[in-house]
Amino acid sequence: MTKLRKTPIWQAIARALTAEIADKIYVPGDKLPTEAELADRFGVNRHTVRHAIKAMVDEKLVRTRRGAGAYVTASPTEYPIGKRVRFHQNILAGGQTPEKQVLQIEERPATPKEAARLDIPPKSPLVIYHGLSLADGNPIALFSSHFPGARLPGIVAALTEETGVTEALKRCGVDDYTRVSTRISARAATATQALHLHVDEGAPLVYTTSLNADADGKPIEYGMTWFAGDRVTLTIDGLA
Incomplete structure (x- = not known):
């Protein structure tokens, strides 16, 4: 038992x-x-x-x-989830200083499930950006963003050199993108997630998965995010 x-x-x-x-x-x-x-x-x-x-x-x-x-002294970070989600803008709007730390930029072939999400052939080049989001120096979320490498030439260098995904995508020719879907559920923090987020193992995390597409409707990012449950308040904006 x-x-x-x-x-x-x-x-x-x-x-x-x-x-x-x-x-x-x-x-x-x-x-x-x-x-x-x-x-x-x-x-x-x-x-x-x-x-x-x-x-x-x-x-x-x-x-x-x-x-x-x-x-x-402060309230949990307000983080709106709407059609256009921009981390830096959201955090600045809440009066806090945004920061992202790159943990790893991984390149490998896409699995069948990942390929289906991004509407690319299986085993196509996939770029995964693993990172940590902070507000006023406090870790609030871990994330893994999946990008179709062939659709976004230069994305690895752009993610390495730019401070945010929006600017990185602009360097790859994507001037605007919108959120197609979002799913929200709960997870318990694993040992490694707890280490990064400065929470106890088993602490409640808010887990989201999302798909973003460019102006032509082509998927350009599939993201998974684990928010520290006690530090973030997610609000749902109109997605239509």
């Missing part, structure tokens, strides 16, 4: 408070309830509450002042 993983109480408290910040119950500048009040609310001792608050401080969601309590 599989043994269920038990969520630490301090982690459950941190997630509950983070969700309330995301729901604007507490906004930047607000003071959180005292340790004693939170201990009463959650039925735990103050040490457990202190552990939860420290985790939120580490995530830069709150700050503490000795003798004054804990204050909200």
Whole structure:
């Protein structure tokens, strides 16, 4: 029989408070309830509450002042999913500084499933961009973007040299692209994902898959993204 993983109480408290910040119950500048009040609310001792608050401080969601309590400093990153999704624009619009780190740029033949997604023949050249997205220096998502190499000549150099996918695609002749489809589900963080995202193994991640196409409707990117569940609020914009 599989043994269920038990969520630490301090982690459950941190997630509950983070969700309330995301729901604007507490906004930047607000003071959180005292340790004693939170201990009463959650039925735990103050040490457990202190552990939860420290985790939120580490995530830069709150700050503490000795003798004054804990204050909200930021809300989870708002990330709209619409017909046109641009990482840098989304993060800047939320008042944060965007950054992407290249983990690996991989070249190999496409599997039959990958080929079907991108409407290319099996074993066609495939370029995969594995990376990490950050907002104000905090990791918020891991991603793997698949590109049809023959359809996008020069994509490897462009991804290596440019800071974003949009600029890289422009260098390959794609001036605009739109989202064709998006699927959203939940995943538990693996050990390596937890390492990159600075979360616990088994922590909840929001998993999305998406397909983007150029102005002629040809698929130019199939992406998979694992968002840190406590740090990002996904909003669905009109896709029509």
